[in-house]
Amino acid sequence: MRAGECVDSLVSEYATLLRGRLSKDSQRQHDEAGMIEELVASADWSMSGARELMRLADRYGAFMLRNALAIAVVLRKEDGVQGF
Numbered sequence: 001m002r003a004g005e006c007v008d009s010l011v012s013e014y015a016t017l018l019r020g021r022l023s024k025d026s027q028r029q030h031d032e033a034g035m036i037e038e039l040v041a042s043a044d045w046s047m048s049g050a051r052e053l054m055r056l057a058d059r060y061g062a063f064m065l066r067n068a069l070a071i072a073v074v075l076r077k078e079d080g081v082q083g084f
Contacts, residue, residue: 003073007069017038018035032058035054036050036054
């Protein structure tokens, strides 16, 4: 599976998994604590890994992370130095 197909699959998986925790109003905060719990319970993330995913998404957003993903793919970096 190519990287783009893998990302599409993950987006679909997480959209389904986190659907109940998303705020319907874009001005309101999402249920971040609930999302972290869901990632730990249903997506096999450790608590620290789930927190880090949420922190990255909040801090950098999709634009920066898409570009970081593209560079990581080019550099063939499947796992980073943080060990997640």
